[in-house]
Amino acid sequence: MTEAVENTGAHGQEPSRRDFIYIATGGALAVGGAFTIWPFIDQMNPAADTLALASTEVNIAELEEGQEITVIYRERPHFVRRRTAAEVEAARDVNIAALPDRDARNFNLGDGAPATDENRSAMTAEIAEGVEIEDALRASLLVTSANCTHLGCVPTEGAGDYGAWFCPCHGSHYDTSGRIRRGPAPENLSVPVMTFTSASVLRLG
Numbered sequence: 001m002t003e004a005v006e007n008t009g010a011h012g013q014e015p016s017r018r019d020f021i022y023i024a025t026g027g028a029l030a031v032g033g034a035f036t037i038w039p040f041i042d043q044m045n046p047a048a049d050t051l052a053l054a055s056t057e058v059n060i061a062e063l064e065e066g067q068e069i070t071v072i073y074r075e076r077p078h079f080v081r082r083r084t085a086a087e088v089e090a091a092r093d094v095n096i097a098a099l100p101d102r103d104a105r106n107f108n109l110g111d112g113a114p115a116t117d118e119n120r121s122a123m124t125a126e127i128a129e130g131v132e133i134e135d136a137l138r139a140s141l142l143v144t145s146a147n148c149t150h151l152g153c154v155p156t157e158g159a160g161d162y163g164a165w166f167c168p169c170h171g172s173h174y175d176t177s178g179r180i181r182r183g184p185a186p187e188n189l190s191v192p193v194m195t196f197t198s199a200s201v202l203r204l205g
């Protein structure tokens with residue numbers, strides 16, 4: 001089944017037709033306001049074995065540089081951003097030792113991987129056999145949980161001291177790699193398991 005997920009729009013602009021990115025998924029839903037607190041209601045969650053099978057496919061072919069969409073993966077919102085060269089450069093130009101959380105928090109890597117931008121980007125995604133995809137595109141793509149690691153609010157895009165994501169609930173600032181830089185959030189936004197199943201499709205899960 002193919003459904004449209006509304007682009008949150010760069011810098012709060014109204015979405016236009018071309019801003020709709022189509023993703024093929026059985027569970028994707030449009031995600032609304034950036035100030036939504038994601039409900040954590042455990043008893044409404046599906047069984048663990050159902051969750052284990054869940055995956056979401058994202059069509060990255062129509063994602064333009066500087067554009068971001070929000071998709072649902074395993075019943076949680078996730079940001080999918082194709083970063084600009086300047087955003088990637090800013091993310092790489094960081095002293096890892098000075099970060100509040102030095103762990104990449106990337107499910108594609110083991111625990112303890114350093115929080116470099118390369119370890120956070122889609123450079124860590126698997127590539128299906130026979131698929132060819134440019135390194136520059138892989139490096140530009142960042143996929144993270146859209147739930148602040150403090151208490152789960154959805155951070156606002158293009159805001160905060162690092163021009164990336166700002167959580168308005170209690171003031172956490174994330175950088176262009178989704179790493180916590182300031183505020184009460186204890187961890188970087190987590191990166192899900194990802195696979196490029198074709199040159200235009202990135203599967204989460």
Ligand code: FES
Nearest residue numbers: 148150151167170
């Ligand atoms: S929920 Fe984001 S700072 Fe508290």
